[in-house]
Amino acid sequence: MTLSSPAPHQQAVETTDAVVVGAGMYGCYIACLLREHGLRVVLLDRADKLLTRASYANQARVHNGYHYPRSVLTALRSHVNFARFVSEFRPCIDDSFQMYYAIARQHSKVTARQFERFCLAVGAPLSPAPASVTARFDPAMTEAVFAAEEFAFDARKLADEMRGRLEHHAVDTRLGHALTGLAQADRGLEATWQSAQGQGRLATRFVFNCTYSNLNRVLELGQRRSIPLKHELTEMALVAVPPAMKAVGVTMMCGPFFSIMPFPSRGLHTLSHVRYTPHGSWRDEPGAPLTHRHDPDAFAQTSRFPHMVRDAARYMPELAACQHVDSLWEIKTVLPQNETDDGRPILWKRDAEWRQLVSVMGGKIDNVYDxxxxxxxxLAEDL
Ligand SMILES: Cc1cc2nc3c(=O)[nH]c(=O)nc-3n(C[C@H](O)[C@H](O)[C@H](O)COP(=O)(O)OP(=O)(O)OC[C@H]3O[C@@H](n4cnc5c(N)ncnc54)[C@H](O)[C@@H]3O)c2cc1C
Structure with missing residues (x-):
């Protein structure tokens, strides 16, 4: 190679119709949708694999509405999306366990009767748990236990499934490529990327910012106004459960309680706790500089598993035998307006001036259908 040889893609400006930034579940799904509408698409992710961040490090629950008694709209959307997601992603679904929702006697934001009524209204199947199951809970702590229909997804199988879909749709997928710049150009936008091999520029009509906790970092690259977001450093403990818990998931409603359910891609259970899973929070405010790094490895990661399991075992004593194997650390990002009602609508936000720059964030994997x-x-407006 001579000294003047340019690195691959270094100088030429390539042209495409849409650049999708972020190859989590949302970016992959959008890239395929855009191809179905006939657009040329380049999908960039700075990671070397698909679905490595929030789309992997989460509780893997395919929501069916139960979780959201304080946000009926989210519950209804969940319930509607559940059937479709389970059928379309069948090979990625683990339905080999029974999920129970239990109601705490104290500090719960719903009573058993209210929860039953809510599930009936949403259409989510619910029945009293058998006496043999209820007997596994401390009756002084637990008002009622219900059997529910809720499954888990295998995040690694989901990544394989999305890889197949991207190939099928001929999406130009570039892993190990970070977006490093955004600018306005003559007939749209220009996105700059960097990889280990070099850097390049893409002239494009649309940019879809699907970077979840990094949404405002991407907007900052183009000096765009940031979106109000709340972030939390979260820990999901990965645990080996006692044999009687292997085919069981439990969510204690509705407040500062625990949830335990299979995490199929590791053959373990996740244990989370509303009080101990968040290890700290901060906000991005429009106009204010972004001060925090949005990488969980930038933080001290001291597990709170002992607190989680101690509290969980007060309700279900056999959980005291759970063994901590590992923890999944991630930055969880939510819309500040949903802090109180726990709602999880999708964020779909077009930049005020660069209208073809769209930031997208979903609070749940199966919201992709929205x-x-x-x-x-x-696309109809843009034609
Ligand atoms: C602790 C926790 C528990 C959760 N539990 C559940 C649950 O049980 N069920 C459920 O449905 N949902 C759950 N969620 C929510 C769910 O994980 C998210 O809604 C979903 O994963 C978001 O997908 P995404 O594609 O937007 O983000 P991600 O999967 O995080 O993808 C964003 C991608 O952007 C890339 N990126 C960032 N910056 C750049 C850049 N500059 N250049 C290129 N690429 C970049 C990242 O590498 C990453 O791959 C949970 C989330 C958390 C954190």
């Missing part, structure tokens, strides 16, 4: 109408409207 993007279909947004994409169709955007």
């Amino acid at each position: 993007l279909e109408a947004e994409i169709a409207t955007l």
Whole structure:
């Protein structure tokens, strides 16, 4: 190679219709949708694999509505999306366990009767748990236990499934490519990327910012106004459960309680706790500089598993035998307006001036379906 040889892609400006930044579940799903609408798409992710961040490090629950008694809209959307997600992603679904929702006697934001009524209204199947199951809970702590229909997804199988879909849709997928710049150009936008091999520029009509906790970092690259977001450093403990818990998941409703359920891609259970899973929080405010790093490895990671399991065992004593194997650390990002009602609508935000720059964030994996109408409207308006 001579000294003047350019690195691959170093100088030429390539042209495409859409750049999707972030190859988590949302970016992959959007990239495929855009191809179905006939657009040329380049999908960038700075990681070397698909679905490595929040789409992997989460509780793997395919929500069916139960979780959201304080946000009926999210509960209804969950319930509607559940059937479709389970059928379309069948090979990635683990339905080999029974999920129970229990109601705490104290400090719960719903009573057993209210929870039953809510599930009936949403259409989520619920029945009293058998006496043999209820007997596993401390009756002084637990008002009622219900059997529910809720499953888990295998995040590694989901990544394989999305890889197959990206190939099928001929999406130009570039892993190990970080977005490093955003600018306005003559007929749209220009995105700059960097990889270990070099850097390049893409002239594009649309940019879809699907970077979850990094949404405002990407907006900052183009000096765009940031979106109000709340972030938490979260810990999901990965635990080996006693044999009687292997085919069981339990969520204690509705307040500062625990949840334990299978995490299929590791053959373990996740144990989370509303009080101990968040290890600290901060906000991005429009106009204010972004001060925190959005990488969980930038923080001290001291497990709170002992606190989680101690509290969980007060309700279900056999959980005291759970063994801590590992923890999943991630930055969880939510819309500040949903802090009180726990709602998880998707964020779909077009920049005020660069209208073809769209930031997208979903509070749950199966909310991806809510993007279909947004994409169709955007493309119809843009023609
Ligand atoms: C602790 C926790 C528990 C959860 N539990 C559940 C649950 O049980 N069920 C459920 O449905 N949902 C759950 N969620 C929510 C769910 O994980 C998210 O809604 C979903 O994963 C978001 O997907 P995403 O594609 O937007 O983000 P991600 O999967 O995080 O993808 C964003 C991608 O952007 C990339 N990126 C960032 N910056 C750049 C850049 N500059 N250039 C290139 N690439 C970049 C990252 O590498 C990453 O791959 C949970 C989330 C957390 C954190």
